[in-house]
Amino acid sequence: MKIFHLVGNAFAAVLDAAAGGLVMVLMLTFTQQPVTVTAAIMGAVFALLPDFDVLWMLLRKGGVYGNHHGWITHRPTIMIPLATVTGWLLGDMHWA
Secondary structure, three states, X not given: OHHHHHHXXXXXXXXXXXXHHHHHHHHHHHOOOOOOHXXXXXXXXXXXXXXXHHXXXXXXXXXXXXXXXXXXXXXXXXXXXXXXXHHHHHOOHHHO
């Protein structure tokens, strides 16, 4: 049964990344900015930012324990400003 849980989480992560890349491409198209592969990848990475706590748990504790959706990384009031500032620092104004 653990393999089904793992595969389900992997599908959810792929869907999150794909949605992030798609939203980035749509936003760049709408604002008439150049659409690049780098931009789509950055959109996917930003979409996965809230789930980096899973990586932290795997590296520090050796497994995912409990519901990681309760962590601070899943709070929009924290992650939206963090993603905006990070995008602005790494990219340009259109990233923010």
